[in-house]
Amino acid sequence: MTGLFELLGLGASAELLSLSGWGGNLLRGLANSLQIAFGAFGLGLVIGLFGAYGKLYGGKVTRDLLAIYTTVIRAVPELVLILILYYVGSDIINKISEAMGGGRVEINGVAAGIWVLGVVQGAYATEVLRGAIKAVPVGQIEAAKSYGMPAFMIMRRVTIPAMMSFAVPGLANLWLIATKDTALLAVVGFNELTLETRQAASSTRAYFTFFLAAGFLYLMVTLCSGAVFARVEKWARRGQPSLKGGAR
Amino acid sequence: MDTAAAAASSPETDTRREAIRVEDLHKSFGNLEVLKGVDLTAHQGDVVAIIGGSGSGKSTMLRCINFLETPSSGKIVIGGEEVVMRGDGSPANQKQIERIRTKLAMVFQQFNLWTHRTLLENVIEVPVHVLKVPKAEAIARAHELLNRVGLGGKEDTYPAYLSGGQQQRAAIARALAVDPSAMLFDEPTSALDPELVGEVLTVIRDLAAEGRTMLLVTHEMKFAREVANHVVYLYQGRIEEQGPPAEVFGNPQSDRLKQFLSSVA
Ligand SMILES: Nc1ncnc2c1ncn2[C@@H]1O[C@H](COP(=O)(O)OP(=O)(O)OP(=O)(O)O)[C@@H](O)[C@H]1O
Ligand SMILES: [Mg+2]
Numbered sequence: 100m101t102g103l104f105e106l107l108g109l110g111a112s113a114e115l116l117s118l119s120g121w122g123g124n125l126l127r128g129l130a131n132s133l134q135i136a137f138g139a140f141g142l143g144l145v146i147g148l149f150g151a152y153g154k155l156y157g158g159k160v161t162r163d164l165l166a167i168y169t170t171v172i173r174a175v176p177e178l179v180l181i182l183i184l185y186y187v188g189s190d191i192i193n194k195i196s197e198a199m200g201g202g203r204v205e206i207n208g209v210a211a212g213i214w215v216l217g218v219v220q221g222a223y224a225t226e227v228l229r230g231a232i233k234a235v236p237v238g239q240i241e242a243a244k245s246y247g248m249p250a251f252m253i254m255r256r257v258t259i260p261a262m263m264s265f266a267v268p269g270l271a272n273l274w275l276i277a278t279k280d281t282a283l284l285a286v287v288g289f290n291e292l293t294l295e296t297r298q299a300a301s302s303t304r305a306y307f308t309f310f311l312a313a314g315f316l317y318l319m320v321t322l323c324s325g326a327v328f329a330r331v332e333k334w335a336r337r338g339q340p341s342l343k344g345g346a347r
Numbered sequence: 348m349d350t351a352a353a354a355a356s357s358p359e360t361d362t363r364r365e366a367i368r369v370e371d372l373h374k375s376f377g378n379l380e381v382l383k384g385v386d387l388t389a390h391q392g393d394v395v396a397i398i399g400g401s402g403s404g405k406s407t408m409l410r411c412i413n414f415l416e417t418p419s420s421g422k423i424v425i426g427g428e429e430v431v432m433r434g435d436g437s438p439a440n441q442k443q444i445e446r447i448r449t450k451l452a453m454v455f456q457q458f459n460l461w462t463h464r465t466l467l468e469n470v471i472e473v474p475v476h477v478l479k480v481p482k483a484e485a486i487a488r489a490h491e492l493l494n495r496v497g498l499g500g501k502e503d504t505y506p507a508y509l510s511g512g513q514q515q516r517a518a519i520a521r522a523l524a525v526d527p528s529a530m531l532f533d534e535p536t537s538a539l540d541p542e543l544v545g546e547v548l549t550v551i552r553d554l555a556a557e558g559r560t561m562l563l564v565t566h567e568m569k570f571a572r573e574v575a576n577h578v579v580y581l582y583q584g585r586i587e588e589q590g591p592p593a594e595v596f597g598n599p600q601s602d603r604l605k606q607f608l609s610s611v612a
Contacts, residue, residue: 238459245413246473247448256476260463338463338505
């Protein structure tokens with residue numbers, strides 16, 4: 100029994116994963132990852148909402164620009180985009196800083212991560228939300244118009260709540276992608292969960308332990324997200340008879 | 348300005364004030380001219396029934412009145428206030444049209460209740476958010492109105508859980524909640540199962556009896572004859588014939604109206 104325990108190195112693992120040691124680093128990495136995923140998802144939502152409205156109701160120029168944005172972002176591999184956006188972004192900031200007489204600026208990793216992933220998320224969110232807005236029965240929007248609601252109020256009180264049930268499944272996917280895409284930020288040296296794991300693993304040679312632990316953390320994030328989104332979806336679908344019970 | 352002269356020329360001399368006036372209304376969808384110059388006046392308390400074949404432009408006319416559809420040309424005057432239009436027929440002043448729309452409550456063929464809101468929320472939505480009525484007051488009034496249309500106790504139900512007739516009655520309560528100066532009905536019973544038509548007509552009949560101004564597009568000829576005091580027959584975008592129901596239904600002049608009436612009878 101003890102032999103098996105030793106064989107798997109679990110005793111050693113427990114020690115390695117202790118919070119004061121590498122385990123703490125992993126959790127800090129997770130916190131960073133979540134922070135970025137959260138920010139990027141939020142930024143993506145904002146971009147997506149403007150993008151969707153722009154695509155649906157904007158003028159020709161707006162629509163063309165948005166088409167370029169969503170097409171390019173969705174065509175280029177995310178890893179490449181992250182490298183481009185990260186280096187282009189920091190380059191621009193430094194150019195501006197130098198032009199204004201300042202020196203080189205240290206780019207805040209979290210902010211950079213949010214901006215890079217947010218731009219990527221925004222492209223997908225634009226499409227998710229555009230589809231959801233189009234799925235809202237026109238009659239509901241007409242009713243709002245016919246009772247004198249101004250355009251912004253219609254968006255806030257009718258279109259957005261009514262489109263939620265169509266948007267939530269797609270947005271849940273986007274959120275999970277956001278949590279996983281944070282791992283790609285390792286290439287620009289950002290201390291998120293994957294990079295922390297790699298460092299811990301290579302320093303201790305306990306690859307199996309650390310990557311298993313990281314995998315477990317990602318799994319927990321997914322499971323918790325699933326539970327949260329299930330509730331959100333239930334709320335968004337209020338007023339709609341369930342598909343299961345409603346087969347009459 | 349001379350007030351005496353103004354008074355003499357004002358429509359106050361007609362005891363009933365004008366609610367809706369449409370002059371020379373044209374509407375085209377692309378090359379298809381759907382309305383070819385419609386004139387119509389409804390005074391306060393009038394119940395105007397609009398009848399006509401499918402595609403004759405009844406819905407389009409009703410929708411032009413509150414600018415859900417942009418007229419191609421013409422003039423629309425609501426409660427004495429002319430809607431300022433641009434050259435292309437679109438309202439020049441969005442605020443004006445929004446204000447006028449709150450006085451014209453529309454009831455749709457497909458009810459168009461907001462499905463993510465309960466009946467109570469549907470009824471208080473416009474009073475609270477558009478008309479800025481205090482919420483408690485709006486809720487009290489909503490209870491009254493829902494009771495009135497026979498939906499007391501259904502306040503917290505979502506529209507999808509109700510029958511078509513109940514949904515349409517809720518939509519009528521929503522319309523009444525804005526205290527409209529005129530109501531626009533577009534075939535309010537056409538989407539209903541036959542056994543549910545009666546309950547909705549009863550509510551509308553009730554409203555007519557209390558002197559509500561309404562424009563009512565309908566295929567229910569018997570009902571139109573009973574509640575309307577003016578009937579308009581639309582044929583291919585023009586008013587072919589109009590008058591009191593007894594005249595229009597009892598003694599139709601044009602062959603088209605005769606044919607139409609015999610086809611729907
Ligand atoms: N948005 C639109 N675009 C193009 N054509 C339209 C549009 N709305 C209506 N039409 C056309 O205008 C004509 C009149 O339509 P309208 O809906 O006003 O008829 P209606 O008298 O209400 O008919 P029904 O009794 O079937 O409701 C029809 O030929 C219809 O196809
Ligand atoms: Mg119609």
